[in-house]
Every structure is written in structure tokens, then in C-alpha cells.
Amino acid sequence: MMWGSRRRRTSAAPLFVAATVAYGANCVLGTAVATRLVDTRNFRWLHHALYIATCATTAAALSSALWGRPRRVSRRAALALLPAAAPLAAIPYLGSRSIRHPLVALTAAPFVIAGLVRSRRTDRK
Template identity: 60%
Template sequence: MIRHRCPRSAAPLFAAAAGAYAANCALGASVAARIIDTSGFRWMHHALYIATCATSAAAVVTGLVSPAPAARNAALLLMPAAVPLTVIARVGARTRRHPLIALGAAPFLLAAVIRSRRPDRK
């Protein structure tokens, strides 16, 4: 018999997704402002993007299977962030649309983090 253990809290996954997203935005903005030159390690931006997508997906799945209503609600709030995170992969990095599309995920990540940290009402 396989027993599945429910995590005590999904909040750390939502925080990790938001942290990876924030780090990726900070790196992208620094490169765009020519503060940082990533010509030697361009893979870093891609690695942070993959980390953002992976932790966001893990947070959604964990939140949806969690018995806690706050985690389920946070997962539902985070799900729309998949749209800009998917579209951004198809938009050129040197276009004006790239940062605007990337910022489209911010409200969903922020709302999910806030909701995941709020205690459930009984």
C-alpha cells in the first residue's frame, strides 16, 4: 500500500517560486540596464527561468493536493501565471514586449505568496 503524505505547509514552495522569479527579474533588469554583463554566463537567466517554472508548477500541484484551503486557494491564484511564463519563452529577449510579458506573472505570484501565508479560518 502506498501512502501519500501531505506537506504541512505549501507556503515555502510559493515563496521559492516568487524568489526565483524575483531573482530572474533582477538579473534581467540589470542586464538591460547594462549593470551586469552576462556574456560569460548567459545560461544563468535561463536557469532562473527554469527554476521559476519548476517551483511554480510544484507549488500549484502541492497546493491543489493539500488539505489546507489556503494552499488550494494560493494554487488557484498562481495558475494564471503560467500564461506569461509560457509566452515569454516565445518572445525575443531584446524586444520591448519581453519585460512587459515577464512582469505579467508578478501579480499572480505575489497574490499566491500572500494567500499561502494567511492562516485558514475555521
């Protein structure tokens, strides 16, 4: 195997994993509450804490465009994740009782997954 073709992940791959896990946990909890499988009246803060964790880990993963190595893989992963910032920023303004809240939240999913996949891609150059 030549050194140039060796498989390399971005150094920020754990941040993309953390952002994906936080987003997924938030979606699972939100779905469980919406379908009344879970009652969060006594710990409503949990969904908010997961949302904050999702935003913080997403921002950290996006910052890898500036410092992550290999640079090309890090930048492509961050660019794939970047569109998720818009629905994440809009969610607090949509209210939680309408259908808009989960629909807008789910629009981030393809970008979160794309960022995760890109962060784990190989560097061919």
C-alpha cells in the same frame, strides 16, 4: 484561543516562497542586464537557469492544490498563482530584444505575489 481559529499556513508555503524568490531573482538579473549594470555574455546560462527554476517552482507550488493542507488555503493559493503560468509559458517565444519580453514577464508578478500571500493566509474554518 480556540483550535478552529488558530493561524495555519498551507504546508506548501515554502514552495510559494521558492517560486517568488526564483521569479524575483530572474527579474532582478534581467533588469540588471537590460540596464547594462551586469554583462552576462560569459554566463548567459544563468538567466535561463533562473527561468527554469521559476517555472519548476511555480509548477510545484501549483501542484499543492492537489495535496496541500489545509486544503482550502492551498487551493486558493494555487488558484491565485495559476494565471502566472500563461506569461511564463509565453516568454520563450517573445525574443529577448524587444520590449514585449520584460512586459510579459512582469505580468506574472501580481499573481506570483498573490499566491505567496494566499499561501501564508490564516485558515479560519
